[in-house]
Amino acid sequence: MRADLAVIGLGHSGLPLAQAATAAGIGTIGYDPHPRTVTDLNAGRPPADGSLAAAELRRMLSCGFRATADPAPLGSARTAVICVDTPLRADRALDLGPVRTAAHTLAASLRPRTTVLLESTVYPGSTEEFVRTVLEEGSGLRAGRDFHLAYAPSRLDPGSRTYGYANIPKVIGGLTPACTEAAAAFYGRLTEKVVRARGPREAETAQLLETNYRQINIALVNEMAVFCHDIGVDVWDVIRCAETKPFGFQAFRPGPGVGGHSVPIDPNHLSYPSRALGYPLRMVELAQQVNARMPRYVSQRAAALLNEHGKSARGARVLLLGVTYKADLADQEGAPAGEIATRLRDLGAQLSYHDPYVHHWSAGGRPVPRADGLYEAAAEADLTVLLQHHRTYDLQGLAAKAQLLLDTRGASPTGAANRL
Template sequence: MPADLAVIGLGPYGLPLAQAAVAAGIPTIGYRTGPEASSLSPAELRRMVAQGFRAITGPAELGRVRTAVVCAPVPPGAEGGPDLGQVEAAARTLAARLRPHTTVILESPVPPGTTEEFLRPLLESGSGLRAGRDFHLAYSPSRVDPGNRDFTPANTPKVIGGLTPACTESAAAFYGRLSDKVVRARGPREAETVQLLETNFRHVNTALVNEMAVLCHDLGIDLWDVIRCAETKPFGFHSFRPGPGVGGHSVAQDLTAHTGRTLRMAELAQQVNGRMPHYVVQRAAALLNEHGKSARGARVLLLGVTYKADLADQQGSPAREIAMRLMELGASVSYHDPHVPSWSVLDRPLPRADSLYEAAADADLTILLQQHRTYDLQGLSVKAQLLLDTRGATPTGAAHRL
């Protein structure tokens, strides 16, 4: 059966979209734009293939679909702004095969203006076609939350901004097959800015509670009890949790290179969140010192080195910097993570604990960095000599909390 949809980019944005599409009965092909870590489990990938998904190795079939969605990763660039290199490569590959009446949608997290000022010229010059006349062009922010079982593509509203009203309606017709609700933005810039606002909302609010965590520790206040009480307010408050740092693929965006402007709150949030791995190491060293031990030579066990609970994805995980700083202090660092069979820091493979409880009992300090579902935190708090909980996941009084 010929494919109806091509997903270009099979990383954290593309694979979940392809998964939702084949589950909805849409014949789908996927094309990689570069080395991309899978955001799905092997079982989920096998299920997709059984439902008809095909990962193609050559781009020829990209010209035979009705809808092409560009989901290329956008990593941070050397100057701090987003690197659009993979989006450009995807656009050039698609443009050479683009046919009239195709609907092209960009889902990668990009600065406002990218769809019209960056993607559109690439597609038009490479195809000889004109966006809005010969093919439809739109932007839709990805709203993937890996591992979230409550919110799926079906019950998560999809925002769409097309180059023309007809472009918007064509994209809406496609997403209407996947989502229960489609929200039409005024245009691509508005839709791109939705993604910017949503991402920075997370970073700014996480930075606030991270600062509160440092303040409350200094003042001897139980921040986790503060949050528990504050989240009972039924209006004007949205609960966030502090942690050892902010990971994941959606990074706070620096718009300086693209617009000449910066969002000062987002910039400050990046600074605050970026300091959290250093703060965790400071707390670790202080705890060891309080118990008559030095960080140099201490056996430190890190629990959970992925960026999110119950996933294997390590993109942006603060665990790497924490391990590196501990090693620089002279600590002997090992780790445990049910989703990561091997792990290297500073080009050195770190020992992986096979027996979790024995390793925690043997370590001078155990640091919980990620709250995987398989961890028995009550049992760990009993076994560990010293436990630092950066997620506030252990029972009250069972560990030292961030």
């Protein structure tokens, strides 16, 4: 099995890259150490998170894409891209173990003149001080002399109908100018614009800034939502008015919490102590705290609404709508629905859920019954809570059917529901 490109890690970022490369006519193999993932992909079964449709996967396979759990073919590829996930540990530090394992696996078969690219979320300095070391020690080759090494942060908007791989500019930062140009030559075949950073640290830090920018602004608007509710102001109307300002403002919207694969990163949690800063990024730390409080706040609002209508949370029938982290996707990574469900259950509520993309769901290790008839379930529930606004949901119709509706996304018509 020979290919020009080897994608290491067939998750939420690796598969879209493999899809874009295959569509561009680049011979591509995907390596993943999990045999079940490999078997399913080669059989045409798309991932459960909805990141790739069945028709898209069939098209990739027909164009020659193959997945493998055998690392041997990695040595034949001219370009290798590490796209493994880096989840948060209990101390909220990034777990770079998957990156280490991927780099170690690649190093065993790394050949001269290969271009190695890292797309996984890492700390500034990781490409040079961490990945480079693993690759050089495992291969006996030297980065920047025997092979090219660069960092290129993954920039994806899953489910977007506006932004795809081709029209999202790709930031790259190479260990040397030659490394940068090798990365540019590869990504130039996939995207309309390549942005050259001064080096891998700048490219890594650009991703840090982008992710933390989003988290901090979501935290700001979440805090405003709580504040506006307390003083009797419609936060959604406030945002509608504020976003008409043509400069100095970008609209973010509140919600029940923050999910997804991009996490707010505090560089104080470094994997190599020699680069520890000794102080946190205060804004990032505060944003984490504010956003982490939102599931509890939504649960409290739900209980308060029931109480205002003469019902106790204990024994109340509560229907949760939309349990994924993003609208119109099946991916549940980091979605706040699980914590909200657990908190409501602890208050004694009888839960059910509906989501057109999720057919089986558990919260806190316990299954939650799925409501098949959406409008019938909303009519029977004492409280319906919209957690994710999928396009298939008719909020006006739901508001008319539901006994009581709490809309955490501001998607319902004004006056039709209780909004966050």
